[in-house]
Amino acid sequence: MSLSHALLGLLIVEPRSGYELTKAFEADIGRYAWQAGHTSIYPELGKLAEAGLIEVTHEGARGSRTYAATDAGRDELRTWLLRRPQQSKVRNEDVLRMFLISALEPADAITMLRGIAQHTAAGAAELRQIRELNGPATQRGPAGFGLLAAEFGLRQFDAIHGWAQWAIEQLEATADGSQDGAAARSVG
Template identity: 40%
Template sequence: MSLRHAVLGLLVDKPASGYDLMKRFNTSLANVWPATQSQVYGELARLDAAGLIDVAAEGPRGRKEYTITDAGLAELRRWLTETEPKRVRNNDAVLRVFFLSVLTPEQARGYLTGLAEQAAATHTRLQELKDTVDWEEDGMVTVNGRLALEYGLRLFTMYEEWANWAAKELAASKEPGASEEPGASNEPGASNE
């Protein structure tokens, strides 16, 4: 139930309408917890019913501005301190690696170098985001978002390096007479441990 707590967390910063929250989900949180409009409005209704948020003001066009209640803040703290984050498991891109043998060697290598390119592109996008954002701005999301962004930068650096390494591994294992020692060239173990 992370969406629930993402909404609560965004409301700590300042009151907001569903429409406002959508913008935040599409910018700051887009890379860690995207949400659709119907999800957000549904969750707001449920949080309101549960007493974790309140309608603080109503504006034009039926706009409802929500604030977090004391109970909501307590629930957010409970989530942060007493529940374990769910491990990220499902990874479509890495799943596919298991089955690359059904492709030709060229196709398989192409898949991995494609992943590397994508990772590089995403890294560039995040770097640009980092250079664009005004980090002096107020708001807890901005402050801690810096830490999250750094995670993204490191993740995609790693991702690109791994995909290129794996592509080389595939090439190496296809070469005649090179099948005994699959990976003496670019093993990262030495530097990691």
């Protein structure tokens, strides 16, 4: 993902000023998907305008500008969203930690996994509350923006939480010397 595509998406949903875009990145987008501050947002807005992907629709007091996506900007975002993701470099710190968990002593691994389980349970609870407060994810426009992403995040949290609970059971069973019983429980 790139900052330019995030900005295009926000501006397609509704025209905004650089200040309003910065606030959006301080809220859910920055918390869950992509962080950016005003020092990177404002220069990127200039590049997008220069490329004809956005335009200034209103100039206000003290030089504030409201931006909106152009048809070319809409086309660019659509092309980017529909393109199959290509990962030339994979860098996922969480997955790397899971690969390396066996380097820990079992008690430390269990402590780590319990932390993951607690974190994901709290994240899932927060996203469930957002979903309940905002209605169906099928809404278009500002009211529905992010609800599909919230559901995606909720399902990720639930999946990781379930995996962490399973991994704790496996490690505890190994520590108890009853690995065969744990394997039988996980299959049945």
